[in-house]
């Protein structure tokens with residue numbers, strides 16, 4: 723007997739997936755029980771998959787999804803170029819120099835969402851970084 727789940731890619735594209743009673747093939751063969759246990763604990767999100775469907779799977783929604791501030795829709799080509807020239811990245815190579823500790827950082831409107839920057843246009847990750855990083859002023 724097959725069960726159908728909707729699998730949503732990191733880009734938000736849904737697709738139907740059929741599960742057999744015995745196993746699910748997600749690149750490696752695992753038992754259905756192992757897979758469901760992995761999803762229930764949220765570790766499947768590390769593979770970049772968000773799964774919705776049965777009641778057991780409802781606990782792993784976007785709440786645990788890793789924040790990505792890479793949607794550049796609506797940015798002008800100049801703003802994109804500036805972002806590239808300043809080498810903006812979502813994950814700073816130096817934990818002491820992240821966007822939320824930068825003078826140009828603008829706080830995200832709600833928790834676990836992208837903030838903004840007065841220099842670099844577009845969504846900015848609180849743990850991001852670019853070559854214009856300047857520490858916040860301390861008084």
Ligand code: SF4
Nearest residue numbers: 821824827839852855
């Ligand atoms: S200037 Fe660079 S490091 Fe500072 S908040 Fe903007 S993107 Fe982040």
